[in-house]
Amino acid sequence: MTLQESIEKAAQCIREGKLVAFPTETVYGLGANALNPLAVAKIFELKERPTFDPLIVHIADLNDLEKLTLNRDERVYRLAEKFWPGPLTLVLPKKDLVPDLVTSGLSSVGIRMPDNEIALELIRKSGCPIAAPSANKFGRISPTTPQHVRKQLPEVDFILEGGKTHVGIESTIITLNKKGFEILRHGIITREEIEQVVPYYSEKAKPASLVAPGMLKSHYSPTKPFYVLSDAVLQRVDKTKAGLLSYSGNHTEGFAQVIRLTNTQDLKEYAVNLFAAMHQLEESDVECIVAEPVPEHGIGLAIMDRLKKAAHKSR
Ligand code: TXA
Numbered sequence: 001m002t003l004q005e006s007i008e009k010a011a012q013c014i015r016e017g018k019l020v021a022f023p024t025e026t027v028y029g030l031g032a033n034a035l036n037p038l039a040v041a042k043i044f045e046l047k048e049r050p051t052f053d054p055l056i057v058h059i060a061d062l063n064d065l066e067k068l069t070l071n072r073d074e075r076v077y078r079l080a081e082k083f084w085p086g087p088l089t090l091v092l093p094k095k096d097l098v099p100d101l102v103t104s105g106l107s108s109v110g111i112r113m114p115d116n117e118i119a120l121e122l123i124r125k126s127g128c129p130i131a132a133p134s135a136n137k138f139g140r141i142s143p144t145t146p147q148h149v150r151k152q153l154p155e156v157d158f159i160l161e162g163g164k165t166h167v168g169i170e171s172t173i174i175t176l177n178k179k180g181f182e183i184l185r186h187g188i189i190t191r192e193e194i195e196q197v198v199p200y201y202s203e204k205a206k207p208a209s210l211v212a213p214g215m216l217k218s219h220y221s222p223t224k225p226f227y228v229l230s231d232a233v234l235q236r237v238d239k240t241k242a243g244l245l246s247y248s249g250n251h252t253e254g255f256a257q258v259i260r261l262t263n264t265q266d267l268k269e270y271a272v273n274l275f276a277a278m279h280q281l282e283e284s285d286v287e288c289i290v291a292e293p294v295p296e297h298g299i300g301l302a303i304m305d306r307l308k309k310a311a312h313k314s315r
């Protein structure tokens with residue numbers, strides 16, 4: 001099948017209410033027609049995802065923003081202009097057209113325009129916005145290749161192949177308030193970059209009911225114990241049976257396996273390689289995985305968020 005034929009076939013699946021795994025610039029998504037609640041229900045079922053965790057809706061055309069949201073905020077257009085297509089999700093007041101299942105009953109919907117030509121073609125050919133979480137089982141490692149999708153979701157109706165994703169971690173998610181924006185999930189687009197368009201302003205008194213991705217403490221977890229490197233962890237694990245995800249190239253001695261995610265301490269490169277390296281160690285014969293922490297600023301915030309959540313169950 002040529003790429004064009006694959007996209008056609010994938011779009012047909014979406015129109016028929018089926019599920020399609022497709023590439024975006026961040027991770028592979030598990031997509032369904034966002035306006036068809038029965039199709040969307042299949043996402044939750046296949047992923048084994050709790051329905052209190054809302055989905056991101058992917059669009060290919062700015063006009064869809066008006067179809068799906070009640071937005072009248074010109075700041076949204078400035079953000080879209082600067083960051084779309086790209087890994088920034090905006091949480092905006094939704095119109096009734098967006099099924100409650102997509103937003104877990106919230107009055108807002110998360111929307112983004114992915115920076116991936118295959119994804120954009122798929123959305124255009126499907127003729128509808130596509131709701132998609134990452135194409136993995138709930139709480140497990142996100143997929144950055146078609147093979148990762150096949151490993152966790154072999155039952156999916158169709159996998160649209162588009163090679164390895166080039167950002168590697170999920171989009172930055174923000175919400176707007178009267179004075180500025182707040183970050184709900186860190187990603188490759190940093191607070192500093194967004195601040196060039198809209199000021200940062202955190203409303204401290206947020207209702208606890210706001211379901212943000214970051215609010216789930218455990219996520220992105222391999223099926224083996226996962227630790228963030230520290231003296232305490234070094235005392236606890238047997239290095240000769242452990243795999244190390246290395247950032248600096250230091251402290252590698254004695255580990256059964258070492259994966260160096262970047263040779264130049266480049267956090268973007270680290271992010272691109274992170275989930276693939278986690279999958280690789282999950283499939284290898286090491287008994288546990290240890291990740292060296294990275295500096296917690298800029299993209300490092302997004303990376304540390306993933307590492308801490310992956311480690312949460314193993315504390
Ligand atoms: O890069 C990405 O964002 C990838 C690709 C496929 O686009 N998608 C992704 O989706 O990471 P998912 O489902 O793994 O994470 C989406 C997160 C959810 O955890 C959810 O809590 C949050 O977005 N979200 C969605 N709608 C929201 C809303 N209305 N309010 C607050 N958070 C929302």
Ligand code: MG
Nearest residue numbers: 133134142170
């Ligand atoms: Mg996910």
